[in-house]
Amino acid sequence: MRYAYAITSALLLGGVATSLTLQQPLGAQTATDSAQNAPRAMAAAAPGGAPMSFAELAARLQPAVVNISTTQRVQVATNNPFAGTPFADLFGGSEGRPVTRQAQSLGSGFIISADGYIVTNNHVVAPGRQGAVVESIRVTLPDRREFEAKLIGRDLASDLAVLKIESRDLPFVRWGDSERARVGDWVMAIGNPFGLGGTVTAGIVSALHRNTGQGGAYDRYIQTDASINMGNSGGPMFDLNGNVIGVNTAIFSPSGGNVGIGFAIPAEQAKPVIDQLMKGGRVRRGYLGVQIQQIDEAIAESLGLERNRGELIAGVEPGQPAEKAGIRRGDVVISVNGQPVTPDQTLSYLVSNTDIGARVPIELIRDGRRQTLTVTVGERPPEEQLAQRFGSEEFGEETDPQEAEQAAQASLGIAVQPLTPAIARQLGVPPTTRGLVVGGVDPASDAAAKGLRRGDIILSVNREPATTAEQVRDAVTEASRAGRTSVLLLAQRGNNPPRYVGVRIRK
Secondary structure (H helix, E strand, O other): OOOEEEEEEOOOOOOEEEOOOOOOOOOOOOOOOOOOOOOOOOOOEOOOOOEOOOHHHHHHHHHHEEEEEEEEEEEEOOOOOOOOOOOHHHHOOOOOOOEEEEEEEEEEEEEOOOOOEEEEEHHHHOOOOOOOEEEEEEEEOOOOOEEEOEEEEEEOOOOEEEEEOOOOOOOOOOEOOHHHOOOOOEEEEEEOHHHOOOEEEEEEEEEEEEOOOOOOOOOOEEEEOOOOOOOOOOOEEEOOOOOEEEEEEEEEEOOOOOOOOEEEEEHHHHHHHHHHHHOOOOOOOEEOOEEEEEOOHHHHHHHOOOOOOOEEEEEEOOOOHHHHHOOOOOOEEEEEOOEEOEOOEOHHHHHHOOOOOOEEEEEEEEOOEEEEEEEEOEEOOOHHHHHHHOOOOOOOOOOOHHHHHHHHHOOOOEEEEEOOHHHHHHHOOOOOOOOEEEEEEOOOOHHHHOOOOOOOEEEEEOOEEOOOHHHHHHHHHHHHHOOOOEEEEEEEOOOOOOEEEEEEOOO
């Protein structure tokens, strides 16, 4: 699990999220099957609905929450300190031989049918590092029975997976309705933090539709202060009726431990994913073929837009639905099929949940004017394919003193020069690329704070092509005369997709 002063996704040995759906469990069941959370008096309640104790609820639900562990095989390169000496062969040869080692992961899950279907997080059962191979998945029930599990299906985008164990008459739980959850409602989480075994924690719903800034169609969580730690990943979040309304998946932590901010995938979001995975199918989602940016204060100011409304199109893929419909880089999409695009209801979320092949109106702002285009929604490619298409690349050298001085004197805090074919080749971009290359960045500037650095390529300023430093100065002067305090740069790093950056003008 990676911890930082930001959202940290629970990976393998650590998990903090649960997945849920509204579906009824699939699989063979008899008329006598009874879910652990079937309607009944689950817990005594004090006046006002607060529970006197969670003991009755926990006793009924814990049997359906399981421990999940994997055994993995990974090759690790070894360094030979005696390479190049007569003793090299004694320590693995001149370069060292790869060593195969075993690794383990640990997480939680919950049974959703009497015949053994189990929901967990994808990262709980995924390889822990590149080149690793998962050899086995083991499920341990609270009564200490152990089963070898079969992976039925997994989905990287939603971080959900479905397992199956061979048994009958297993304790199971049913999905609840997360759309009825309210901020302040009691919730209970059950899982296996730190491998200690079944552990129950309780808290309240802290927020709904929480956007963590990670992007994508599934960045929309239930936030809770119920204690969630490493190993809770894939475990259920219950309401007071004992229904699963979330799958614990991530935490916000500066220390690596619980600080009272955990995130769960809500039921209404996970339902279609689990339905398709249980049937052995691949999850299909709507797709436009665009790169999207959220609009921060500087970008909104540079475009003369309201904040918290719409998302910026940073790039359009050739031949995809967006390009065919006429959507362009720099457009601001403000609604999809009549639904507003907001931080709580992102463009990715709206499009992913639109039927493939549907023709939907998309309202956007282009050059300050509203217009509506009709788009035929396509199918989203597999996540692995998208990752290869938009991989990251690091580059750039230290700024020399002369360029640093120029950057310090510039109105945007950056020194630029024309991008020649020779420089383009050095930066790993096609020699036909037109723009300006950043030669230096003043570390005290807003440009530096926004992440610009030496070697970045400026393709446009305020949506106009930029190939000379004079064009940048003219754009800054025009923006200042219009009373704006920021300019909009389209910047590219290596072969990564370009991104818009709003940079404040120095006074």
